[in-house]
Structures are given as structure tokens and as C-alpha cells.
Amino acid sequence: MDNSMQVSQLLENMQSIRSKMPAFENQIDVVGGLGKSDAISGQFSNHLKTAIDSVNAVQQESAQLSTAFIKGEPGVDLTQVMIAMEKSSISFQALTQVRNKMVEAYREVMNMQV
Numbered sequence: 001m002d003n004s005m006q007v008s009q010l011l012e013n014m015q016s017i018r019s020k021m022p023a024f025e026n027q028i029d030v031v032g033g034l035g036k037s038d039a040i041s042g043q044f045s046n047h048l049k050t051a052i053d054s055v056n057a058v059q060q061e062s063a064q065l066s067t068a069f070i071k072g073e074p075g076v077d078l079t080q081v082m083i084a085m086e087k088s089s090i091s092f093q094a095l096t097q098v099r100n101k102m103v104e105a106y107r108e109v110m111n112m113q114v
Contacts (some may be wrong), residue, residue, distance in 0.1 A: 014094055051098070055091045062088035 062084040068076040
């Protein structure tokens with residue numbers, strides 16, 4: 001499988017995850033804006049920060065629900081906790097893959113001959 005197929009498959013997976021998670025709706029446009037010069041300058045870092053903040057919020061919500069369930073607070077059931085933990089795990093895995101692709105691209109650019 002070549003890299004372009006892997007990237008498109010990763011984008012499809014991310015869009016699928018995004019459609020299932022309304023908390024991320026309208027925060028990150030995975031494909032939109034690519035190729036625009038202004039997207040590379042300031043907007044890219046803003047999108048990245050928004051993505052990191054969103055993942056952090058999902059992880060904090062998961063931790064709070066887990067703590068509430070352990071304490072036996074009413075209104076918090078196991079399925080709610082498990083769903084929140086899976087959302088947290090999936091969003092962190094997606095963020096990790098984005099980081100890996102960015103590091104890979106950086107290394108590739110740095111290894112280019114001028």
C-alpha cells in the first residue's frame with residue numbers, strides 16, 4: 001500500500017470519527033484549506049491548538065466521569081464512562097498519528113538536498 005492510499009485512508013478514518021463526535025464539529029476542517037498559503041502560516045497553528053485543546057477536554061471529561069463513577073455518584077453509569085474513555089482514547093490516537101505524520105514530513109523536508 002503506498003503512502004497516498006495510507007493518507008487518504010487516515011483522512012477517511014478521521015472524518016468518520018469526527019462525524020461520530022459532535023464535540024469536534026466545526027472545530028477542525030481536516031481537508032479544507034490545504035494548499036492555501038495563509039493556512040500554513042498562522043491558521044495551521046490555530047487549528048492544531050484547537051485540536052489539542054479538544055483532545056484535552058475529552059480526556060478531562062473522561063477522567064471526571066471515571067472519578068464520579070468510582071465515587072458512586074448518582075446519574076453516572078458504566079456505559080457512559082466507557083464511551084467517554086473510548087472517545088478519549090480514539091481522539092488521542094488520532095492526535096498522535098497527526099504528530100507522527102508531522103514529524104515524518106519535517107524529517108523529509110530536512111533531508112532534502114538544496
